[in-house]
Amino acid sequence: MTEKRVLNCIVPPHILAKLLESSDAEIREAAMRTLLTTMRLQGEREVRATLLGRAAPAEGRRTVYDCRHSTFLPSAVLARSEDGASSGDDSVNRAFDGFGATRQFYLEIMGRNSIDDRGMRLDGYVHRGVDYNNAFWDGQEMVFGDGDGRIFSDFTGSLDVIGHELTHGVTEHTAGLEYHNQSGALNESMSDVMGCLVKQWTMRQTAEDADWLIGAEVFTPGFDGDALRSLKAPGTAYDNDTFGKDPQPDHMDGYLELPDTDEGDNGGVHLNSGIPNHAFYQAAVGIGGYAWEAAGHIWYESLRASTPTTDFQAFADTTVGKAGDLYGSSEQDAVRDAWDHVGISVSSGTARRRPPVSVPGGNGTTAEVARDMDQLLAQVERLRQDLHLPA
Amino acid sequence: MKLTLVESGGLAAGLRLGRPPLVLDLSTLPEADARELADLVSVARQAPAAAESSRRVPDEMSYTITVDDGEAQEALHRSDTTMSQGFAELVDRLHRLASSG
Numbered sequence: 001m002t003e004k005r006v007l008n009c010i011v012p013p014h015i016l017a018k019l020l021e022s023s024d025a026e027i028r029e030a031a032m033r034t035l036l037t038t039m040r041l042q043g044e045r046e047v048r049a050t051l052l053g054r055a056a057p058a059e060g061r062r063t064v065y066d067c068r069h070s071t072f073l074p075s076a077v078l079a080r081s082e083d084g085a086s087s088g089d090d091s092v093n094r095a096f097d098g099f100g101a102t103r104q105f106y107l108e109i110m111g112r113n114s115i116d117d118r119g120m121r122l123d124g125y126v127h128r129g130v131d132y133n134n135a136f137w138d139g140q141e142m143v144f145g146d147g148d149g150r151i152f153s154d155f156t157g158s159l160d161v162i163g164h165e166l167t168h169g170v171t172e173h174t175a176g177l178e179y180h181n182q183s184g185a186l187n188e189s190m191s192d193v194m195g196c197l198v199k200q201w202t203m204r205q206t207a208e209d210a211d212w213l214i215g216a217e218v219f220t221p222g223f224d225g226d227a228l229r230s231l232k233a234p235g236t237a238y239d240n241d242t243f244g245k246d247p248q249p250d251h252m253d254g255y256l257e258l259p260d261t262d263e264g265d266n267g268g269v270h271l272n273s274g275i276p277n278h279a280f281y282q283a284a285v286g287i288g289g290y291a292w293e294a295a296g297h298i299w300y301e302s303l304r305a306s307t308p309t310t311d312f313q314a315f316a317d318t319t320v321g322k323a324g325d326l327y328g329s330s331e332q333d334a335v336r337d338a339w340d341h342v343g344i345s346v347s348s349g350t351a352r353r354r355p356p357v358s359v360p361g362g363n364g365t366t367a368e369v370a371r372d373m374d375q376l377l378a379q380v381e382r383l384r385q386d387l388h389l390p391a
Numbered sequence: 392m393k394l395t396l397v398e399s400g401g402l403a404a405g406l407r408l409g410r411p412p413l414v415l416d417l418s419t420l421p422e423a424d425a426r427e428l429a430d431l432v433s434v435a436r437q438a439p440a441a442a443e444s445s446r447r448v449p450d451e452m453s454y455t456i457t458v459d460d461g462e463a464q465e466a467l468h469r470s471d472t473t474m475s476q477g478f479a480e481l482v483d484r485l486h487r488l489a490s491s492g
């Protein structure tokens with residue numbers, strides 16, 4: 001073995017990132033070692049920002065269309081584009097800004113370049129239909145209604161709802177979780193979780209301080225309740241004469257067996273999502289600090305490692321494994337306890353050993369390098385703790 | 392003629408679950424409203440649902456309108472991404488008449 005080379009630490013991170021793509025394995029390894037050292041000296045955040053800043057800044061271009069109350073999307077008119085002026089219409093601007101915040105969250109925090117990680121354009125349609133009480137993702141675009149003005153107001157009003165819809169696109173391009181029964185409830189939960197994280201990240205709120213509500217702003221003041229759903233306390237988002245009590249369970253004991261039909265919400269995907277939603281909340285609070293950091297990364301990496309038919313148990317197992325791989329035993333314990341809290345137990349045999357610090361392959365895209373960075377940062381953090389270095 | 396509308400799914404699926412359907416008996420409506428609704432029903436009936444893709448569309452709503460003319464019942468089932476503009480107009484009109492009545 002030759003002596004391990006470390007490049008001079010004044011080499012800027014973006015040059016190092018370029019060197020990571022070198023065809024020479026020795027240069028790649030030296031670049032990675034240097035990055036590790038640089039991160040320990042300069043701090044993770046700056047290095048990360050420099051690297052991610054290179055990730056295709058003009059991609060994920062946003063376009064918002066005005067349906068003018070039609071349900072026929074092809075007849076909608078252009079209302080705002082990426083380089084265009086802001087609109088006189090608040091719904092248009094809220095959708096545009098919400099896409100921007102969600103795009104930035106995925107880029108900076110998850111190292112993901114838009115919905116498909118390849119800079120997919122973000123198209124939104126507002127003012128769909130008449131008094132339409134909904135928003136959805138149709139595989140290509142996000143569509144928002146104005147609400148009926150009595151119970152519901154504009155669905156562009158909640159940033160977490162915008163993050164929720166965009167995340168349906170992310171899930172479709174990663175695990176592809178089938179939209180029924182448990183895989184469907186996980187699909188819904190991932191959208192609620194990431195929707196909350198986009199909002200918390202934008203507001204710089206800790207897990208402790210956040211309200212963990214979905215869609216608090218899509219209701220008029222005439223609605224007697226807090227929101228559509230609560231991750232902190234599923235089943236408590238509303239309780240009134242018109243709609244009854246929020247039916248979401250927060251534990252497997254309350255799992256709702258509903259028919260896998262449209263009328264049964266495809267097996268209760270928006271209801272049973274309360275169970276994994278609450279597990280995420282428990283994990284985030286258990287780990288502490290900002291939920292988009294350890295807990296968010298563990299969930300996102302678990303989504304990427306899932307398949308169309310992943311169920312609650314399999315997903316729980318994956319998150320506990322990822323917590324050990326990416327972070328350490330205290331995070332892993334917090335994630336295991338979180339699932340235990342909702343009635344899903346993950347045996348300790350599932351926990352994997354920490355992998356050694358590895359040199360990522362040198363032919364990845366910038367986004368792949370950014371993802372490798374996530375793992376690297378977790379390794380650096382463990383190193384720091386092992387060596388008892390100050391943060 | 393009696394029309395029944397059941398809506399399900401969507402981002403607010405939890406709020407819709409188990410809610411009573413919207414029912415309108417055309418014989419109780421002013422003649423002009425009843426005639427207009429009957430026309431909208433025949434337009435909605437004629438436009439078939441757009442081909443549904445094999446994958447389900449996250450958060451889209453679905454609608455079942457049951458048309459009961461006293462002798463036979465017919466159920467029209469559509470979703471946000473499969474319904475015709477005529478069907479959308481019928482849903483909208485049913486909402487309006489139900490909230491004003």
Ligand SMILES: [Zn+2]
Nearest residue numbers: 188191449450
């Ligand atoms: Zn959803």
